[in-house]
Amino acid sequence: MLPTRPPAVRPSDRPGSRLRGLLRLSTRRKTAALPLLAALSGFLALPSCAKRETAVDVGLRTATLEIGNTGEPGELDPHIINSAPDYQVVPALFEGLLNFEPATLAPTPGVAERWTISPDGLTYTFHLRPNAKWSNGDACTAADFLYSFRRALSPALGSQYTLLFHPVRGAADYASGKLTDFTAVGFAAPDPLTLVLTLAHPTPYLLGMIAGNPVWFPVHRATIERHGTIDQRGTGWTRAGHLVGNGAFLLTDWRPNQVIVAEKSPHYWDAARVRLQTLRFHAIDSLDAEERSFRAGQLHVAHLPPAKATALLAAKSPLLQITPGLNSAFINVNTTRPALHDARIRRALALALDLPRIAASVNSARMLPADGIIPPGMAGYTRAARLASDPATARTLLAAAGFPGGAGFPKLELSTATGGAHELAQAIQHSWRTELGVQIAIVNRESRTHWDQMHAKNYDLALAGWNADYPDASTFLDLWKSGGGWNFSQWNDARYDALLALAATALDPAARLAHLQAGEARLLEEMPVIPLSFDRFLRLVHPSVRGWPANSTDRPDYRPIWLAAP
Amino acid sequence: MFRFITSRFLQSLLALFLVITATFFMVRFVPGGPFTAEKAVTPEILRNLEAHYGLDQPLWRQYLDYLGSLARGDLGPSFKYPNRTVNEIIFDKVPVSAELGAISLAVALVLGIALGTLAAIRRNTWVDYVASSFGMIGISIPTFVVGPLLVLALAIHLGWFNASGWYGPADRVLPALVLGIAYAAPISRLTRGGLLEVLNQDFIRTARAKGASEFRVVTRHALRGGLLPVVSFLGPAVAGILTGSFVIETIFQIPGIGREFVNSAFNRDYTLVLGTVILYAVLIMALNLAVDIAQAWMNPKVRLES
Numbered sequence: 025m026l027p028t029r030p031p032a033v034r035p036s037d038r039p040g041s042r043l044r045g046l047l048r049l050s051t052r053r054k055t056a057a058l059p060l061l062a063a064l065s066g067f068l069a070l071p072s073c074a075k076r077e078t079a080v081d082v083g084l085r086t087a088t089l090e091i092g093n094t095g096e097p098g099e100l101d102p103h104i105i106n107s108a109p110d111y112q113v114v115p116a117l118f119e120g121l122l123n124f125e126p127a128t129l130a131p132t133p134g135v136a137e138r139w140t141i142s143p144d145g146l147t148y149t150f151h152l153r154p155n156a157k158w159s160n161g162d163a164c165t166a167a168d169f170l171y172s173f174r175r176a177l178s179p180a181l182g183s184q185y186t187l188l189f190h191p192v193r194g195a196a197d198y199a200s201g202k203l204t205d206f207t208a209v210g211f212a213a214p215d216p217l218t219l220v221l222t223l224a225h226p227t228p229y230l231l232g233m234i235a236g237n238p239v240w241f242p243v244h245r246a247t248i249e250r251h252g253t254i255d256q257r258g259t260g261w262t263r264a265g266h267l268v269g270n271g272a273f274l275l276t277d278w279r280p281n282q283v284i285v286a287e288k289s290p291h292y293w294d295a296a297r298v299r300l301q302t303l304r305f306h307a308i309d310s311l312d313a314e315e316r317s318f319r320a321g322q323l324h325v326a327h328l329p330p331a332k333a334t335a336l337l338a339a340k341s342p343l344l345q346i347t348p349g350l351n352s353a354f355i356n357v358n359t360t361r362p363a364l365h366d367a368r369i370r371r372a373l374a375l376a377l378d379l380p381r382i383a384a385s386v387n388s389a390r391m392l393p394a395d396g397i398i399p400p401g402m403a404g405y406t407r408a409a410r411l412a413s414d415p416a417t418a419r420t421l422l423a424a425a426g427f428p429g430g431a432g433f434p435k436l437e438l439s440t441a442t443g444g445a446h447e448l449a450q451a452i453q454h455s456w457r458t459e460l461g462v463q464i465a466i467v468n469r470e471s472r473t474h475w476d477q478m479h480a481k482n483y484d485l486a487l488a489g490w491n492a493d494y495p496d497a498s499t500f501l502d503l504w505k506s507g508g509g510w511n512f513s514q515w516n517d518a519r520y521d522a523l524l525a526l527a528a529t530a531l532d533p534a535a536r537l538a539h540l541q542a543g544e545a546r547l548l549e550e551m552p553v554i555p556l557s558f559d560r561f562l563r564l565v566h567p568s569v570r571g572w573p574a575n576s577t578d579r580p581d582y583r584p585i586w587l588a589a590p
Numbered sequence: 591m592f593r594f595i596t597s598r599f600l601q602s603l604l605a606l607f608l609v610i611t612a613t614f615f616m617v618r619f620v621p622g623g624p625f626t627a628e629k630a631v632t633p634e635i636l637r638n639l640e641a642h643y644g645l646d647q648p649l650w651r652q653y654l655d656y657l658g659s660l661a662r663g664d665l666g667p668s669f670k671y672p673n674r675t676v677n678e679i680i681f682d683k684v685p686v687s688a689e690l691g692a693i694s695l696a697v698a699l700v701l702g703i704a705l706g707t708l709a710a711i712r713r714n715t716w717v718d719y720v721a722s723s724f725g726m727i728g729i730s731i732p733t734f735v736v737g738p739l740l741v742l743a744l745a746i747h748l749g750w751f752n753a754s755g756w757y758g759p760a761d762r763v764l765p766a767l768v769l770g771i772a773y774a775a776p777i778s779r780l781t782r783g784g785l786l787e788v789l790n791q792d793f794i795r796t797a798r799a800k801g802a803s804e805f806r807v808v809t810r811h812a813l814r815g816g817l818l819p820v821v822s823f824l825g826p827a828v829a830g831i832l833t834g835s836f837v838i839e840t841i842f843q844i845p846g847i848g849r850e851f852v853n854s855a856f857n858r859d860y861t862l863v864l865g866t867v868i869l870y871a872v873l874i875m876a877l878n879l880a881v882d883i884a885q886a887w888m889n890p891k892v893r894l895e896s
Contacts, residue, residue, distance in 0.1 A: 076749060098670050106627065182639040184631050200634050257642055258672030280674070280682060281845035282756065306755070308843050309853075313754045316738065317843075320745045320753035472622030472858055479630045489628065509632050 078321025084568055084587050087301035092314040092326035096281050096307040100262040102238035103176040103183045108578075113305050114238045116286050116582050117269035121150050121169070121219070122235035126573035126581065129403055129495045131231040135164060135242070135270065136219070145226030145531060150219040157291040158244050159274040166213035171254070172242040174206045178255035185239035188493060191227035226531055229496035232403065236494050236577055244268040272298045272583050281307050299586035315564065324566040324587070333389035333562040346389060347561040347574040350492035352399050352500060353391075355438070355452070355554040359515045361484050362434045368425040370551035373485075374411065375418035376459040382451045383557055390562060391448075394555035397547055398497045401576045404533065405497040409545035411555055415459040422460055430461025436484040437467045441474035445487050448556070478512050488512070489559070495577075497540045498527065504552055515552030566590075595879070602875040609871045610660070610864065614653055617855075617863050624669035624858045643669065656864070665868075666861035670854070676865035679850060684869070686756065687846035690769065690838070691831040693762055697770025698777055698831075703813075703820070705774070706781025710816070711808060713786065721778060728775025737768045737841040754843035765842040769835060773827055777820055785816035818889055825881035829874040 079090050097110040102118050105111065121136040136150035156164040176183050179201045189195040193210030197203035210222030223230065234240045247268040252259030260266060264278040264285075272294070273286035284305040288298050306322075308314040311329045318326035328336075336344040355373075363369050379393035392399075395410045419429075427433045440449045449466045456462045464485070469477065478486045490510075492499045501524060502508065506516040520543060527539035547553070561578050567590035573581050625631055625639050640646045644655065659666060665676035709721035744764065745753040755761050788794065789812050797807050836848040847866060854862035 078749070079752075096671075099672050101673075104672060179634075179638045180642065182635060182642055184635055186635065187632070258667060258674075260673045262673055279845070280671070280679070281843075281849065306843075308754060309849075310840050310843065312738070313841060313843050316741050316746060316753040317755070320741070320751075321749070322752055322755065470856070471628075472626045472856070473620070475628055475630070476622035476626050479626070491629070510630060 080321045080324055080566055080568065083324060084589060087299065087587060089300050089303050089325070089569070089582070089585060089587065090323045091303060091305050092308050092317065092323045093284075093305040094311070094314065094327050095309040097284065097305075099258075100267065100275065100278075100284075102241035102243065103172070103181060103185075104257065105238060106184050109305075109307065111238070111579050113284055113286070114241070115271070115579050116273040116303055117267065117271045117275055118238065118241040118243075119156075119271045119292075120234060120238070120241045121152075122231060123581065124232075124235040124575075124577075126575035129232065129236070129401070129575065129577065131235045134235070135169075139231075145228070146223045148221040148223070148230065150221070152217045152219065153293055154217060155293045156270065157293060158268050158270050159289045159291055160244075160268050161291050162244070162246075162268075163216075164242060164270045165216040166219040167216065168242045168245060169219050170211055170213050171245045173209075173211050173240075175243060175248065175254050176239050177206075177209070180255040181257060183239060185237060185493070188233050188237050188239055191223050191225065191230055191233070193222050193224040225529065228533065228536065229403075229494050229498065232496055233494040236579070242270060244270075273303055281309075283307065294583065298583050300582060303582060318564045318566075323564075324569050325572070326564045328562060328564050330387045330390045330562060334387055337389045342567065343564050344389070345563040345565045345572070345574055347563070347578070348392065348399070348401055348576050349559055349561050349578060350399055350401060350495060350576045351489060351559055352394065352397055353487070353489040353556045353559055354394070354397065355556060356478060356483070356486045356488045356512045357515075357552055357554060358481060358484055358486075359513050359552055360481070361436065363425075363427070363436070364484065366425050367550050368421040369427070370554070371549070372418040372421040372425070372460060373456065373462075374551045374554040375414045375421070377452060377455050377554070377556075378413040378415075379411075379556065380413075382448070382455065386447045386451055390559050391557040392560060394557050396544055397553065397555050398500050398544055399492070399558040399576075401495070402492070402497050403495045404537065405540065406537075407544065408541035409548050411548050418460060422462070427462075430463070433462045435463070435465065437465045439467045439469060439474055439477060439483045439486040441471040441487070442468055443471065449487060481512060481514060486512070487556075488553075492577075497544070498524070501527075501540060501543045501547070504547060511552075513552035515550065517546065517550060517552075520546045520550070595883075598879050598882075602879070605875065606868070606871055610657075610868060611653075613864055613867045614656060615649075617858070617860055618649060620858065622858055624860060626858065643667070660868075665865040668859055668862050670857040670859045670862065676861045679862065680847065680865055680869060683845060683847040683850055686844060687832050687835060687839070687848055690762070690765055690835060690844060690846060691828070693766035694769035694773065694831055694835075695828065697766055698773035698827075701770065702774035702777025703781050703817070706778035707785060707808060707813065707816075709778065709782040710785035710789065711804070718782075722782070725775045725779040725782075728771055729779070733768050733772050733837050734841060736771065737764075737838065740764055740768060741841070754841075756842070756844045761842075765838050765844060768841075769831065769838045773831060776823065776827075780819040780823055781816060784819045785812055788812045788815040791815075814888055818885065821884050821888060822881060825877045826874070828877050829870065832870070832873065 082088065083090055091112065093109045093112050095109045097113055098107050099105050099110060100114055100117065102114050105114055119134050121134050122131040123134045124130060125132055135152055135156045137153040139148060139150045141148055152166055158164055173189065175181060177186055177189060177195060177199045179199060186199040189199065194203055194208050198206060198209050203209070212220045214220060247261050247266065248254060251261040251266065264275050267275045269275065272289060272292045274289040276287045277285035286303045288301050289295065292298065308317060311327055314326045315328040315332060317323050333344060357364050357370050359365050383391035383393040395412065396407045398405060398407065422430065438449055438453060440446060446468060453464050453466055456464055477483050478488060490500060490503060503510045504513065504515055504520065505511065505524060506521050523539050523543040523546060527536050527543065530536035530539060565572055568587050570586050570588050571584045573584060625636055644652060668674050668676055668679060671679065705721040705724060709718040712718050741753045741764065745751045751764050752761055794807060794812055797811050832848065835846060836852045838844065839846045839848045850862060851866040851870065854866060
């Protein structure tokens with residue numbers, strides 16, 4: 025038992041305690057709350073001596089760019105990264121063989137200063153610049169690239185983007201473990217400054233694959249091996265103080281869930297052109313908090329809730345930056361479900377949607393209404409067939425399929441993931457009910473549950489999307505090949521497969537384009553997926569930020585950016 | 591006393607084991623896994639990843655392995671953050687949440703007890719009405735409304751504070767105030783109620799009769815009994831200030847454990863889910879025990895035998 029003290033009673037007590045003063049004052053009724061208010065306002069007034077210098081102001085003085093980064097990067101290892109915040113940081117720390125022109129996504133020199141392609145399209149020779157260096161001063165050579173490609177393809181590493189190496193001879197077999205001798209893979213380094221790639225088949229978009237994706241970036245062999253083996257995950261080599269990169273910036277601090285700091289690298293071959301001294305990536309995982317931080321002067325560049333973007337767009341705010349993205353949002357249609365196995369019904373569902381009107385009502389800033397499945401801005405691709413709303417034809421098709429006016433249509437569900445898509449789903453549901461008389465139930469699930477159900481093909485209709493892996497139409501069209509891993513519609517069409525096979529082997533660009541166009545046309549005729557929109561990237565950019573090269577891959581190039589008083 | 595603590599400790603250990611077991615299997619039965627993404631990984635790569643983390647073993651085997659490493663104090667690697675271990679994440683984040691929790695708790699206690707006491711001794715006057723309204727308003731308006739409102743006024747319009755972040759001492763002010771007010775409100779209500787009950791009792795009349803000043807009567811005699819309801823509220827509340835600070839940690843982007851606790855479930859970061867659940871289970875059990883002991887000390891009617 026704990027000791028308890030008897031209540032001590034004393035006739036008087038010590039004077040002067042603050043609480044006592046407060047209580048005594050409180051007996052004089054009218055003034056009771058005054059000291060409390062005074063204390064509170066004093067507390068609030070404490071840090072208010074003058075308007076503080078904000079981080080944005082300081083940045084102007086010190087050439088420091090404060091970036092809102094939507095969340096905490098899972099990793100900074102170019103071969104392992106897979107979430108959006110990772111892709112904002114890694115291109116600052118590493119550089120691949122090629123970079124790309126922000127506007128056209130055309131490949132530009134990176135570590136490779138020039139390259140040649142053999143007439144049969146099977147051999148690519150890259151000539152590396154002799155002054156390319158790692159951030160510790162080591163030379164960055166062809167051997168580094170060979171080592172990195174071997175690492176990225178090692179099955180045990182579990183890189184999720186090995187697919188982007190598949191055009192290279194033997195790469196797919198090495199990644200799956202069927203081939204264990206890396207020298208048999210089509211990579212070679214005849215000398216320290218020459219890298220030769222031998223392909224299995226001509227791949228006109230190979231340079232786009234190399235320029236656009238960090239899985240092609242080199243890593244520093246000595247650093248990897250100091251912390252583990254070549255194919256070991258999560259060894260901690262990417263931590264600040266360990267990481268050695270070859271990019272324009274060098275990782276100097278990584279405080280989890282707070283900030284990642286990168287300083288200008290003195291060893292970068294083009295350091296003279298880099299104007300910023302410091303990049304600070306803030307791991308702000310709430311769009312609302314990110315937007316508030318921007319308004320409080322903490323960030324130069326920030327993301328914002330889409331609904332706010334609509335308001336800023338209407339007000340023609342100069343702070344709002346809207347960039348078209350290489351992505352496509354659509355409805356996956358499970359073609360094995362009742363009614364949905366009939367192409368006429370899938371087409372009816374698609375034609376009943378007035379996408380421009382839906383986009384305007386749901387989010388005009390973010391959604392660019394789709395007129396096909398492939399977004400604009402794909403190098404060398406133009407759409408031949410277009411999708412346009414046609415409710416009358418939709419009703420005719422539905423009636424022809426045996427459901428005039430929606431009578432007797434089976435009860436189907438439209439699955440969505442929590443967070444944002446609910447309004448879109450409701451707009452679609454409304455269109456189908458009013459235009460076709462078809463009742464669809466909306467099922468809203470937590471994101472990973474939603475994706476899991478979709479991947480298990482356990483759904484009727486599901487909101488989905490795809491980001492381009494490289495700027496070529498095939499990154500989208502390949503998804504719906506018969507039996508493909510991402511063909512969640514389970515749609516098998518020999519004619520479509522044949523068109524894609526023709527496109528894959530066509531050496532003449534015009535012939536290839538024709539096959540791809542025919543492929544998209546076939547898709548829009550059969551509708552295994554119903555196109556919805558191409559989503560744009562929305563950012564707030566402070567007027568002092570100059571030369572921000574917005575591009576449709578949303579992977580910024582920080583080298584040309586500078587800060588100047590607005 | 592010793593017997594009581596020993597038996598409670600053993601009970602807690604059993605409860606902890608059940609919590610670990612239930613969490614381990616529940617998190618595995620949730621659809622989706624750590625590698626589920628909108629862009630599904632190919633079955634081949636998924637196999638490689640599962641082999642790396644031992645997820646290809648039968649579930650019972652994984653469970654035994656987990657218990658084994660847990661016995662060695664190793665909570666395993668994180669799935670979402672491959673280059674960090676769960677131990678590291680917890681040691682990194684708990685001090686932050688603890689600091690936020692301690693400051694907020696101080697704000698809550700000082701503000702709550704002061705207002706509750708004022709309301710009780712000035713019962714049915716405007717002082718009481720103001721203090722009680724504060725209590726009602728504080729309970730009714732959630733932190734995700736108060737937080738952004740304060741940010742709007744004090745950070746964006748007046749520019750006194752940062753809107754988010756956890757860098758300097760000034761960054762502690764707004765989150766601690768918002769979280770503190772949220773807990774001050776129920777504390778003020780409980781203090782008022784508890785104090786009113788005690789103030790009507792005989793020993794208070796005796797104290798007054800013996801000539802003790804009103805201040806002394808309240809602080810030395812009445813508050814001790816009057817705060818009993820507050821103390822029993824504090825056990826779960828302290829745990830709640832740490833766990834429930836998820837909202838505050840998100841509004842103000844504080845790198846605390848509350849965000850990991852919630853986000854790990856969304857990320858299906860199995861090991862981090864378990865690590866944070868174990869942490870909170872231990873915390874809640876320890877706090878409840880502490881509350882029982884404190885109550886026995888404050889109230890002679892309670893005896894620690896059961």
